[in-house]
Amino acid sequence: MTDVLLRGGRPWGFEGVADVLVRDGLIERVGPGVEAPGTRVIDLGGQLVLPGLVEAHCHLDKTLHGGPWVPHSAGDTLAGRIGNDLARRAELGVPSVERIGALLARMSAYGTTHVRTHTDIDPLVGLRGVEAVREAAASSPVDVRQVAFPQHGLLTNPGTAELLEEALKNGVEAVGGLDPAGVDRDPVRHLDLVFGLAERYGAHLDLHLHDGGTLGAWELELIIERTAALGLGGRVTVSHAYALGQVDQAHQRRLAEGLATAGVAIVTAAVYDFPVPPVKLLRAAGVTVACGHDGIRDLWGPYGSGDMLERAMHVAYRSTFRADGDIELALEAATYGGARALGLGGYGLAPGDRADLVALPASNPAEAVVAHPARTLVMKNGVVLHN
């Protein structure tokens, strides 16, 4: 591993221009006028330096990225999309190590250094998705963590719970859930099951919650209660959480307080016209907010580029963030927020942190989100991947 001195960038959170000395994969020094004779120097010419971007919610196993255009063929209901997915994934060779690898390469070029991906597990596909993601990740610089995800039902799809447990035994980092009420029809048993698995295997838990309004809000309460009771704070995430964007502000505040106290993180993808949780209110209450793409070019929808700065733009845009400080909250979700949700250690731009870095021509964090210009430098564990 070669040491590198990044000369004259503007690291996010530091005042003005600073050099970053990277040694043995870690950030050794950050400040003006760093000297390190004999070290490779990369001149950043005043560019913004961010920690590696964190994709906190995607579905690598489903992707058709890099292949020919596949016209969307699913109906307009969740059941229709699940049925279409089951029917067509084999025909299209999904999951595909090649497609997943191509997407990871694209993500890495955009500066993403960490990914949490929800991998379908059901009695038909078994653990093939988990294995495909693992194989693709093994030859990628991106740190990939999987969620064993019961996309096609948990209680309603016999054999799935056993497979989730097998995945966890196999080292999968997190267990997932899916609309305990709306899809799986028995929220209490569903949640008890996945919380039980998370506790037993020391795993993270990341639940898809599309259920809206007061139903979704009540499920959030059940999740908060269980997280607190089991002491799983910092290891539980709710993805999408549309209900948070639908209830009134007093209700939002009560839930935000509960999420913050229990240590439950929220991930938003700001997709389509679906409600976006109130990012600013959640952050003000101390809730960890992360961000991800959800699907990227798959049977569920054709959108998504893999660029987390573009995704942060969607979050900021749908949140009607115009002021720099507000837009910066979306960047925080795509970096530090994601790192907290995933439980990453040594993440950031301080001495001692892992040298996972991105540089780009933007005058400040807000411009990085709004314009999301091409990355000029991507570094993972101190290795320059793209420059």
Next chain:
Amino acid sequence: MTDVLLRGGRPWGFEGVADVLVRDGLIERVGPGVEAPGTRVIDLGGQLVLPGLVEAHCHLDKTLHGGPWVPHSAGDTLAGRIGNDLARRAELGVPSVERIGALLARMSAYGTTHVRTHTDIDPLVGLRGVEAVREAAASSPVDVRQVAFPQHGLLTNPGTAELLEEALKNGVEAVGGLDPAGVDRDPVRHLDLVFGLAERYGAHLDLHLHDGGTLGAWELELIIERTAALGLGGRVTVSHAYALGQVDQAHQRRLAEGLATAGVAIVTAAVYDFPVPPVKLLRAAGVTVACGHDGIRDLWGPYGSGDMLERAMHVAYRSTFRADGDIELALEAATYGGARALGLGGYGLAPGDRADLVALPASNPAEAVVAHPARTLVMKNGVVLHN
């Protein structure tokens, strides 16, 4: 003017691969195996060919594009944004011929060949915005049409009506309006005034309507009634029309029928989290739907790139369009819909149409919208601007 044979592209709406012969600024032939000895040949290698993109609603005069990042400084209300705009535009040198020119150059590189822009007119700025846009447009290949826009009130801002009339006498192509109820406080007098100006000067009329719910819906009725009574069908446009996205579907259908019968077009920008009119329902009823950016990097907000394919993506995305045919409706808004709203003659890909063309590497219209890849060819009036 050099004649050009565009070899082996896939023109939108034609089956398969076809050549396009451009002569004297017009499309002369479209079809397979066209021969034109001695003519310059550009090989498109199967790329998609679209007619020039139409930006149907922007604010060129306000833009800060191409200059340094300006942190957003306006408050969160419409009144706050208007006040901030008035206070800061002089300090920032707005309107700026240089900035407008830079933005037009960017738009052209993205394949935009026609722009309708709403230019602020008020007793303080007078017609300086109109003149700045004209000066920038004079050295741009883009066809720019202006709307004399009472951004700071019409009835509520004495002297503005006279300036709008002066602008029309001066050759400005359209007269504008702004929330006849919500901002200007007297919808009947406001509408009678701007409809009167449109009729008297043979001008187009393009009204900003942010007023929501039943108030905005009722104003749409007033606009439909006046358009029909004065026989101004095809020359009247309502921009934003958030109300259309807020009323129930039966109400949407009644309004759509009225808009179609009277010949009133709708322009959507799909900005922030604001309601998007029901594009599919409107098109099914025969309403002309166009698309534009609204502001691009200005004192009203920092977003916007100038790329109409990216803008069409926002329209499709917020409309939850996943199927190819649905996504194509957004592309139609950014091309043919815009052309109809602006009243452009000779627009399209048929023999005899003006040779305003764009080529890009996309397998079909849906992919062009979703991925909005860089344009490989832009042609205006038969002249290759970008290749």
